[in-house]
Each structure stands twice: as C-alpha cells, then as structure tokens.
Amino acid sequence: MSTVLSITDLHKVFGARPVLRGVSLDVAEHEVVALIGSSGSGKSTLLRCVNLLEPLDDGTIHLDGEDITDPRVNPDKVRQRIGIVFQAFNLFPHMSVLDNVTLAPRRVHGLPAAEARDKAMALLDRVGLASRAGDYPDRLSGGQQQRVAIVRALVNAPRLLLLDEVTSALDPELVGEVLSLIRDLKADGMTMLLATHEMGFARQVADRVAFLDGGVLVEQGPPAQVLGEPREPRTRQFLQRIIEAGRL
Template identity: 80%
Template sequence: MTVLSISGVHKLFNGNPVLRGVSLDVDEHEVVALIGASGSGKSTLLRCVNLLEQVDDGTIHLDGRDITDPRADPDQVRRRIGIVFQAFNLFPHLSVLDNVTLAPLRVHRMPKAQARAKALALLERVGLADKAAAYPDRLSGGQQQRVAIVRALVNDPRLLLLDEVTSALDPELVGEVLALIRDLKGDGVTMILATHEMSFARQVADRVCFLDGGLIVEQGPPEQVFGAPREPRTRQFLQRITDAGRL
C-alpha cells in the first residue's frame, strides 16, 4: 500500500527553484533515505510533505488524499505526519513528560491518564523513563533528540519524517539516536529520513534517493546506489563522501 505519493512537486524561494519536479512514492513500512549535499532540497521536501511549506506546483497525496488541495486542513494533516528536526525544539519550561503529552492532550483531546501512560511507556522503551520529570536543559543532546522522536511517535503518525536528526549531536551521541531509528524500522514505522550519515542510510533504508539541484537524480536499493551508482553525479557525490572518510 502506498502511504505517500509526491508528484511533480516544485518549490521556489524568492524566485529561485529549490524543488524542480520531484516525484516519489513511499510504501507502507518502507524507510526511504534522502541523501545529497546541503541545499539539494532534502529538508524542503520534508517540509512540503508536512505542509510547513506550500508547494508551488505538483501534488502530495497521503493515503490517497490530496493534502496539497487548498481545502485540506494542515492541522488535520499534521496529526497524521510526525516530523523531527535537527534542532530538538523542546519547550524548555516543560518537563520531558509534559513535552511529550502536550499534543495528545491539547490537539488530540486524549484523557490525561491515557496520555501520560502512553508517554511513559514510550519513554521507558527509549531508556528515558527516569527522565520524565527532568527539564530539557538537564539532558544530553542525544537524550533530547530521543525525547523529540518520542514526542512525534506518541501521536501514532502514519508517516514519520526525520530531518538530519543527528546533525546537532556530538559524534559520541549519534549512535543512541540511530539505534532508536533502527528499532522503529523493525517495528514497521514508515519513514523518510534526510541524512548525512551515509553508512547508516546504507544499513537501515529500503530505498535511497540522491537529490541534487532540487531533483531526485537517482534512487534504488542501498546496495545499488552506494555500490554501483548509475548516474555520474551520484558517483561524484559518493566519491567525495568516501574521500572525506564518511562512507
């Protein structure tokens, strides 16, 4: 079953094209990794999917429904799509538990006891149940990012978007976040992740899409894209990554 269908999406900023006709289908339980240099359009594509940016042309369908239709309610769409950014975006004045339960209580009108129980179960799963009463500034970067992922998961999203979620972390903290994403894949969570972690993309993704200049230049299974890329631009990008010791 196709969860997400992106068709011919264009996005301009100040007249400059950032996405130039991107098309991509994502099936249920599939993990799709977006790779490419900074400025290639990865983050903008995720923001368009979550309706944080309005597309200038093209359509995006979620479970067959056109969410780019002007009549679509962005808030309703975002209830079904979780997104996690490289900045943790936790509310500093709220405890971990209050950060996680905020949307279930205020947006989904979930009973407080149910929201707390669900949040605590997820925090337990990621090894942070003992931090439920702590405030974000008392957590490491890796712990804060895991809380941000739990906050997205607590709403049972149909699709989870991860935008460079390890970029703001010290190298020693990256592993704990990647381990969580690997676990989510094992649970069958449908995900699109924009990442600079090439080795991780190779291990966890079902499909890799290489973006360049606002286009998907090449896509395929990780072993094909990383091991035998067909397009010269893909080969050039991966060679630079290899020379930098990141693949």
C-alpha cells in the same frame, strides 16, 4: 503493499531560486526511504512540504490516497497523521520531558491527561528515559533530547514519520543511541522518510536511497545499488566526495 506517501512533480521556489524541481517519489507502507545529497539539495524543504509547513508552487502530495495539497484540506488534521523530527530538538525548555511529550495528545487530540501520560511513559520507558520524565530538557544530553523529540513525534501514532538530519546536531558519541532507536522503529514497521548525512546508516536501515541534487531527484534505488554502484555521474561525483571525507 500499499503506498502511504506519493509525491508527484513537486516544485518549490524561494524568491527567484528553485529549490525543488519536479520531484516525484513514493513511499510504501513499512518502507524506509533515505534522502541523501549535499546541503542545499532540497532534502529538508521536501520534508517540510510533505508536512505542509511549506506551500507548494506546483505538484501534488497524497497521503494514503488523499490529496493533502488540496486547498480545502485542513493542514492541522494532516499533521496529526505525520510526525516530524528536526535536527534542532525544538523541545520547550520551560516544560518537563513528560509535559513536552504529552502536550499535543492533550491539547490537539483531546486525550485525557492520564491516558496521555500512560502512553508517553510507555514510550519513554522504551527509549530508556522514563526516569527522566520530570527533568527539563537542559538536564539531558543532546542524544537524550533527540530521543525525547522522536518520542514526542511517535506518541500520536503517526502514519508517516519524517526525520530531518536528526543526528547532525549531536556529538559523534551520541549519534549511535539515536540511530539505534530509528533501527528499532524500522523493525516495528514504521513508515519513514528521512534526510541523512550518515551514509553508513542509510546503507544499513533504508530500503531505498534517493539522491537529490539541486532540487532534482537524480537517482533512487536499493542502498547497495545507489551507494555501491551508482548509475548517474552526478551521484558518483557526490559519493566520491563523501568517500574522500571518510564518511562512507
């Protein structure tokens, strides 16, 4: 199985504060890797670095063997191959659902409007939102808005999908519909790197779990091993807190 994403010795510093300290991680084709760790551990920064939204201080990132951190690489071209969904939905409030989803295919990829519309409607239908295509985001529930945000990331058929705590802004009763969509994407073979606080979901959907602490990748492995029988004391300490909080 080929490697889609390869992160090597990644360092990122904000001011005098190191946020990522020598992180190395590979993601194979069709693999789902879940990043876990407390707030401030570096999960979101790692995803933003992969999408070239944050410059690296050291290290390299390869996408399908190409060094996308080479200064000569056009970051906009790279982002056309990577979809990213944030915990905030980031939908344009003055645009309909359909216009939100078709904006990038039309403006960035030069897709004819009719073709972009057909692709968008097929995806919206798949997530049960075709009937809401003409609505504005404020007419939708949080779970519906997040599903639209995921559709917007999928419409360009990305090679890699990054998901940054996509359920953390949702009411508990709305979390399930978003997690169900991510399970469907896994079944389709989508390659994903996701940051999550949902330990049960990570156990169910991830092929591998990677625990970050203080910007260091402390431990990684199959969910049953990392979440059930962690080898590192720091991982055990983190999971004990999660258990005490009733989240595992």
